[in-house]
Amino acid sequence: MTNRKPRRPLTLRDVSEASGVSEMTVSRVLRNRGDVSAATREKVVEAAKSLGYVPNKIAGGLASQRVNLVAVVIPSLSNLVFPEVLGGISAELENTGLQPVIGVTNYSLTREEAVLYDMLSWRPSGVILAGLEHTRVSRAMLENAGIPVVEIMDSDGPGIDSVVGISHRQVGLDMAAHILAAGYRRIGFLGTHMPEDHRARKRLAGFEEGLNRAGVNLTAREFYQGGSALLKGRELTERILSREPDLDFLYYSNDMIGAGGLLYCLEKGLDIPGDIGLAGFNNVELLDGLPRRLATTDARRIEIGRRAARIIAGLEPESVGQTISLSPNFHPGQTIRHAAQG
Amino acid sequence: MTNRKPRRPLTLRDVSEASGVSEMTVSRVLRNRGDVSAATREKVVEAAKSLGYVPNKIAGGLASQRVNLVAVVIPSLSNLVFPEVLGGISAELENTGLQPVIGVTNYSLTREEAVLYDMLSWRPSGVILAGLEHTRVSRAMLENAGIPVVEIMDSDGPGIDSVVGISHRQVGLDMAAHILAAGYRRIGFLGTHMPEDHRARKRLAGFEEGLNRAGVNLTAREFYQGGSALLKGRELTERILSREPDLDFLYYSNDMIGAGGLLYCLEKGLDIPGDIGLAGFNNVELLDGLPRRLATTDARRIEIGRRAARIIAGLEPESVGQTISLSPNFHPGQTIRHAAQG
DNA sequence: TTGAAAGCGCTAACAC
């Protein structure tokens, strides 16, 4: 390796001169394109390595009109759930030469619009974004971008191009059915106060619809904002139970607050699932280590990530433009009674 | 908004023609550069919006030789800790016009090298990466890139350019001192089996050094790989206590396994911190909701992210090329006895 | 305040 410290970054021309091979052929070697003799290739690789040449993808992208980037736009990184979706996406993209670039919206559609504008200005090969709700401008940008778009996580509604998700309404309906079948009747809901979390909203709507169909109404509900989810789960639970002491079921909008509630109830010596049943949503890994396994619904987020990536990568042409609704998996855990016999 | 669906993405020329203003002036308006009359600006903005024009940063970057991207390279996204660092980085970058681009290495230095190569080929304005250990090639690339580099999280060793972190060796030393001062003597360590997690290794080394100085040896150690950290914490704890039942302190390499251990010990009816003391590392939010507050050390990761970002953004010129070692904050929690009196 | 010309570093297309 040479030691000179280049102020001017190295270019193909430098490698060309150092190896005595034309720029074009150097470019071919570096991209493994076309036929290049072993001898020439050897010379070029050697020169590039010893100079420490790093190709300029800005120039390459402009010339080839192609960029190996996939824009991935998600609401949050601290939610645990989205990193898992990302995991599925990167795993699937790994062998395609495509690279995910992450944008975070903090659950704001306005922010999403700004993030999309920014990412589209890099002319990515595709876009994966969470949810079906977007601003009018976002929608227009995506439609005009001329690249594949996959909306993920939610399948309750029309999409722009392809959709891969679960029906959160169905999650709520199913949970209501399970709870009612187990004989619970005085049911409370505990969730985040997030008007822009449409998936949570749809789950709650489905849940209430399911209860109502059986002539049951939600007895109480409690919401929180920010803070440690585990701690908030405790606080919400204490609050809802002091308001409505005879609740016999608590449905949490996510597993983290559900876990907090579970710890709280156990400390209070409540009989779970006898006195009171509990359920969350997401099936996060954390549940494995809790004193009791919380009932939950698996959102199938890794699979969602994988399939979205496959669609962008062109590995699933039959799915392009389709809405793929995966069926959510209910996990009874140990916090819900077995169904009553007739 | 017009409805025609362009196969060919729109260019400045399209906006220029639609507005009757030269490309150059359109460019000025869209970047808020130079003096443009209000009337002209108005026309251009109107045309751009109605066409749905999205600038091409590939072309812009090539022409201007500047790109508003900051490469951020971290070991993992599922660790909880790194998303927080990212939070600090994005918060600080928000008003600088710079944008973080995330790369994940899975704790592999080889993978880090590949990720760096890839990111540098986009000619970012700076690089933030975790740790001080890198391959020779990675180091060479960073040195030759001619852009600011900030290595974060760890300050135990020489850096390439700027460094912002904590001394993990000191974290271990301090924890040893606190534990010994509280009178514990039969001490076990529980951690991840990750040869490439150099920070965990340095903490353990500092911890043992601290014990040894006082003539105390680590009584037992236990390691795990993969799986749910909370569950693994339980399993490790059960295992180490069955091997060495008279341990009086358990030091965990992170809070998640520490939390698992705490739940396990409480279930077993152990007196904490009387029979046995516990401590973790990181001060994760989750600790707030546990039945008892786990002793831990705050890694100051949000601040680390913020300062790294400030250095890249040029807001802290005095720190460039320096090693900034923040002092880690010990949190005694409720799982360690008060120091013995004399 | 606006415009025209040149070129950023690479690759597509074609010639040899």
Added chain:
DNA sequence: GTGTTAGCGCTTTCAA
């Protein structure tokens, strides 16, 4: 198998 030419869509620079 290798080289030449002409741009990709912007911004820099300079002129008007």
